[in-house]
Amino acid sequence: MKTLGRFLLFLNTLVRRGESFRILFNRTIDEAILIGINSVVIVAIVSTFIGAVTCVQISYNLTNALIPRSTIGFMVREMTILELAPTITSIVLAGKVGSNIAGGLGTMRITEQIDALEVMGINSASYLVLPKIIASLLMFPLLVIVAMTLSILGGYVAGSLSGALSAQEYVEGLRSEFIPYNIVFALIKSFVFAFLISSISSYLGYHTKGGALEVGAASTKAVTNSIIAVLIADFVCAYVLL
Amino acid sequence: MIEIHNIQKSFSGVKVLNGISGIFESGKTNLLLGASGTGKSVLLQCIVGLIKPDLGSITYDGKVFTNNKLDLKQEIRRKIGMLFQGSALFDSMNVEENVEFPLRMLTPMSKEERRERVEFCLKRVGLENAGKKMPSEISGGMKKRVGIARAIAPNSRYLFCDEPNSGLDPLTAIKIDELIYELTKEYDITTVIVTHDMNSVMEIGDNIMFLHKGNKLWEGGREEIMDTKVPELREFIFASSLMRAAKKVDEELGSLDELSTIQNGREPEGEKPQE
Numbered sequence A: 001m002k003t004l005g006r007f008l009l010f011l012n013t014l015v016r017r018g019e020s021f022r023i024l025f026n027r028t029i030d031e032a033i034l035i036g037i038n039s040v041v042i043v044a045i046v047s048t049f050i051g052a053v054t055c056v057q058i059s060y061n062l063t064n065a066l067i068p069r070s071t072i073g074f075m076v077r078e079m080t081i082l083e084l085a086p087t088i089t090s091i092v093l094a095g096k097v098g099s100n101i102a103g104g105l106g107t108m109r110i111t112e113q114i115d116a117l118e119v120m121g122i123n124s125a126s127y128l129v130l131p132k133i134i135a136s137l138l139m140f141p142l143l144v145i146v147a148m149t150l151s152i153l154g155g156y157v158a159g160s161l162s163g164a165l166s167a168q169e170y171v172e173g174l175r176s177e178f179i180p181y182n183i184v185f186a187l188i189k190s191f192v193f194a195f196l197i198s199s200i201s202s203y204l205g206y207h208t209k210g211g212a213l214e215v216g217a218a219s220t221k222a223v224t225n226s227i228i229a230v231l232i233a234d235f236v237c238a239y240v241l242l
Numbered sequence B: 001m002i003e004i005h006n007i008q009k010s011f012s013g014v015k016v017l018n019g020i021s022g023i024f025e026s027g028k029t030n031l032l033l034g035a036s037g038t039g040k041s042v043l044l045q046c047i048v049g050l051i052k053p054d055l056g057s058i059t060y061d062g063k064v065f066t067n068n069k070l071d072l073k074q075e076i077r078r079k080i081g082m083l084f085q086g087s088a089l090f091d092s093m094n095v096e097e098n099v100e101f102p103l104r105m106l107t108p109m110s111k112e113e114r115r116e117r118v119e120f121c122l123k124r125v126g127l128e129n130a131g132k133k134m135p136s137e138i139s140g141g142m143k144k145r146v147g148i149a150r151a152i153a154p155n156s157r158y159l160f161c162d163e164p165n166s167g168l169d170p171l172t173a174i175k176i177d178e179l180i181y182e183l184t185k186e187y188d189i190t191t192v193i194v195t196h197d198m199n200s201v202m203e204i205g206d207n208i209m210f211l212h213k214g215n216k217l218w219e220g221g222r223e224e225i226m227d228t229k230v231p232e233l234r235e236f237i238f239a240s241s242l243m244r245a246a247k248k249v250d251e252e253l254g255s256l257d258e259l260s261t262i263q264n265g266r267e268p269e270g271e272k273p274q275e
């Protein structure tokens, strides 16, 4: 409870006494490029395989001859868009971006770089953290869209290669009963996850005390706490929005 | 000139600063001397506003810093430069960008003006060729120089240094001390230096405050410090055999002087020698 209060106070300092718009804008672009470049490959690999595995497993479970094979395509689409793409991507990003944010801020804290900013009269929390959060809010949904596309593609390739269903059947399944709101839902989730991961990791990194050992600990804690927060939020979103 | 009055600070019930008062004059190197853990860094952090003291006031050239409006605080902060113990260079920026950073953030200078100022400052600290290097590629002494250049770049009126020569070899340490000393005189800066190094004291100690367990026990210039009667300070100074030897030589030279004056037929002034 006390930690939650401190966390909220921390978020408050981000928006109080900020730097000029131009500086924040430039910093945000820098951070966004960093997140995008650092994460796109791992997100692509993970989501392609997730789509492939989902497809193969569904076809393994779907032995009833009365159900058309195109159902496999339909189910891959539903599972990846609704759950797997946003959630698995966010968990991967919690490991990649979360540890990066916490490690970077922790190092700046223990090497007095944050103090150096404060002495200059710069609101270090706002200068360092706000761009990271905004950049995450921008980039996570984009990465999730990439993940959706690639996991459906992964399912397509796996389905064709394993002979579980033909390309036509897969596409037919993809096109049946499409609900656009599901994509909106997934993007809302990715916004929520982006905020949770970046703010929790920033909070833990920014408040690191001690030395290199503690920076490592803050990094680890950022990843585990972010993942737990993502899973809880995932459940809440499903409950509230579906 | 910076005036501090009755600065007190406790951390979870443990008193670290026990009511410190004093004046730091401009154009002088003011040293905060003391053993490790006596609260020197905490006092410095209180003065620059990184830590809020529990009690006491700090004024910069008559302007109250503690408990003042944010605007006025920011105005003072823009004139503060600080050299950190580990230099605290921004490791995502190269040397030039580090020195330019406060100019970009705090002054309305144009790009061209900033470039000139950066060049000037780097030259002044003797690093004209290192501008494109990253902090991880330069030595500890060079990092300190960059730290100094960054601290004075926005024409700072106040310079704070936390153990500026810790972790440096003796020769580099003296060079850094001398650089800080020269800059202080050149630009009439109010400089406050935290140190536990007697070499620095003897080289550049215009005004020295000796701190012990959160109290100020002695204050004076480097000429007077060897003659102090404060037992804690004597213990601190003569902890090193080098300083003991220096004292001995000093005394022997002193008695030689006296001897020669006696031989010249004049009585030595002041106290008679003990032996």
Ligand SMILES: Nc1ncnc2c1ncn2[C@@H]1O[C@H](COP(=O)(O)OP(=O)(O)O)[C@@H](O)[C@H]1O
Binding pocket: B011, B016, B034, B035, B036, B037, B038, B039, B040, B041, B042, B043
């Ligand atoms: N942020 C802090 N929280 C709690 N205790 C602190 C903090 N900063 C310093 N201290 C304590 O204050 C005392 C003085 O520390 P410091 O000023 O760093 O000593 P030094 O004279 O070596 O610079 C030490 O005992 C230290 O443990």
Ligand SMILES: [Mg+2]
Binding pocket: B040, B041, B162
């Ligand atoms: Mg210290």
